[in-house]
Amino acid sequence: MNDEDAPGAEDGGEGFGREAGPRQTRGAGSDLPGILEQFRQTSAWLTSVDKALEPARRHIRMMESARRTVESVMGPGTVYQVALDAQRQYRAVTEPVLALQSSLSDIYDWHSRINDVVRSVSLPRALLERLAATAALFLPANLGGLDTEELRTILEMGGDDGLSLAWAPRTGIVKALLPLGTRQERYALLAERRDDVLDDIDASLRIVTHPELTGMVAILSAATRTARAGFGEGAQALAGNVLESAMSRHGNAWIRRSFPQVAYPSRAGHHGTIGSALDDAEDWGDLTLLQFKHYLVVAGMRNAFGPGATQDTFNRHLGAHQASPDTYRPEFVLPAILLAHALLRALNQDLERPGDDEDNA
Template sequence: MDALSPSWTALGVTGSALGVRSMILDSLKLNWDSITPTFLPSILERTLPGNLVPLVGSLDLEALLSILENEGTALGTVPSTPIAATLLDADSEGDRRAILGRRLPTIIDDCDEVAHRITTGPLASAAQHLSQALAAARSGHPEAAQALLGNVLDTALRRVWTKRERDLRTSRAEKNSPTTERFMEDTLPQAVALLPVWAAYAPYQSDKNGLIPHRFNRHATAHSAGSRRQYNRRNTAQAALVASSVLAYLHAEARV
């Protein structure tokens, strides 16, 4: 494994890769700051997606990982650096969601750049549909866009991952608990790209009269058409970001 992409395990993390952010940060501090106080920023500059690199000097890594995992707003590769900075600087999830709604047109453009860069390989057709979904949002049809974006995300995962890999990243079943070795071996780039996927696949069963999620949710998008709680500009922005971020990451992977 590239020394510039250390795994959580290599940093001394022995618990679940989800929900132990303070442990991860403690491990980073103990392992890297003991070598040189400037080592962590240099590692982040080499491992984070390009849109986040200009923010390394002021980046709160714990806040970043919390937003990705708990709020499901992807920040890797997209959105552009200014919007990413605004989202990271916001005081609350409510403020961040308001920003997503207001900045939807710019987020659409940022995500469309990703779609147009993926012209070959197994994700090329998914990228075309990503661009079509973004065009629908740009034309004033965010609900239609959100529905297609959910399918684009699902298709991308199925196109490049085995069922076991998908289950490990999306299923809450006990046998697929993220205490598995795969999550423990995640690098920082993997975590940035894939934690929002975990959030997007949070459990929701419409036939059990559960409360419809207010964040973008793959299951609720598929089974709660017409719900303004699920279908709205903010969730369209979230769907565009997670689909684009995942496509960019998977396309860059050597196995793709």
Template sequence: MTDDSRPESSDDRPVQSSDDGPAAHPDRKTPDRAPTVRIDLSHLEPLAEVGRRIGEQLAETIKIGVRARLDRVTASTAGPPPWLVDFQRSLRERMPQTVPIPTPQYDFGPALGRILAESRPHLVKLQRLLEDLKQLIPENLRELRAHDHADIFRISAEDGTSLAWAPRVSIVRELLEADGLEARGTVLVSRAVEIANDVEASLTAVVLPEHQALRALLLEAAAAVRSGLYGPAQAAACNAFDTIVNVRIFEFLAYEGRDSKTRTRKHFRPVDDWGEATFAELELVLVGGGIATAFEWWSRGTGHTSFNRNGSVHHVDDGAYSPAHAIRALLIAQAALRWLDAAVSAAPAAEDAA
């Protein structure tokens, strides 16, 4: 008997897979495939933004430490230590030996419920962190994205104003789209009545008795803006702003030394770049990023195009007044007063907790 006619033994027969399909097992019911489910995870974008910023800050901290150690190594006159030379040689030898490792295409759809259930405690903690961070953002700016906040910080510093708590977010969006200080001024004047209304609504949050006189003066300035009386509005808002910063906030922060007033104004702009701001500094830069600008020195004939307290007080006939500046003065004064009122109100609670 030739090899071709040799009967197959049990070891020679091909093994049929249990997954040959329904034709191989006609009595077996084919299970229905799970439907494809599209899940909207856009609500997790803020969590991703928080994680990104935390990661960047941690990475920067690590990078600084590594750079410092490398600087110490390279600064040595004896050259790099032997262990570093060996490590570099070993790394160069190993790198060509690396090969890509294929990763399986795993459909986690059926296990999504279990994954989310196991992750829920961590998501809850992140959600609480997100809510705490959101409280640092003025209400009218909370639905905006991080890059919008960066632009708001830039606009505040350029224009000598604030967009915190007022105006409404639709006007803030228009200001973000406007190209330059003059274009933003046009937006402010065209929406003057709505901005005056927003400032009045914002000032209802100022509740401490010692701040009511300042609040009343700003309400008068808002009424003047609504009536088109921009000169009186700027004068009233500017003087209130000066008292809020140079007297009330100055006393509250209690900086000491010859440059204490300058430090008080720069308290709200601890960084010049939004990306360098920590979470604790978000509210400060969004509220008062324009305070230092508003107090810049004014020389007659060479004043600033932004709102300026010194020009508004000492050089009223030198181009310091305009309808747009009146609104900028009103906005930054109400933002500074709201911040002060909340900070002073929270101070006793902080001292008790300590």
């Protein structure tokens, strides 16, 4: 519910509860003590109104905050009915205030009415149910149900092994990677489950439908087919080009939008932008719920765009400019495809679609 749509918004916003004040019952010729007493009673009335309305304001702020959280992850269409429920709750509070005839003799009756309304205000049940349902949307579906330490391990694998495990592979494969102690063991498990990993990536890519990404989806799908056919070098090259294209066209801007609190270098390349975002957070526990998913995607990309002449994980720059058997290795194929896939999935959620208005962006 936009602020301008709130009942009474045109009459003064947050001050809606103060429009109807006590009418003066004394004439212009009243003595000074009477005027002072009237002023004292009016001040006491305003104080009581303010105290009575504060729980209502708090509930309204909670409902609006919850609405915005749900809308940001599910879109406004899915919460339309919930918005109507919240609006009805809003009106239940404001209408008695706006309709109040403010004679001092009515204060106690009105105070009783508003207290009854305040006690009745609560988050709509439908909204609570939707909030519970959307909690999983703060994480990619394949990582649902993982505990804090498991999520931390996945982030460490991103930084150490250049793996982005967001949205693929399936939960069972992710959990099988967690207890493994070395990068070689984790790469070996992915290779052993290659077809399952590629199946999961292909299924996930079908969700990427933004018109500015579908061309890159087609090339990354070609990379998965090339990998299945046993041509690892070709699959790695295709995935590396998709990753570079996605970062150049949209990725850097997406990272800056996702982590606006970061001070980025004025002319940062891919590595500088990624590194600035990761270094600023230091501990992922400081991130917001919505930022965590983005951090999860970015964590695996630092090595892919890192400098240096050699590297033990997939490096897009070395593959493009120093092609050799050392930079094209069988164990780099799936990490490269997973990285490009995770970035496309993240961009698909973030990019504004043609025809979207500002409220749906």
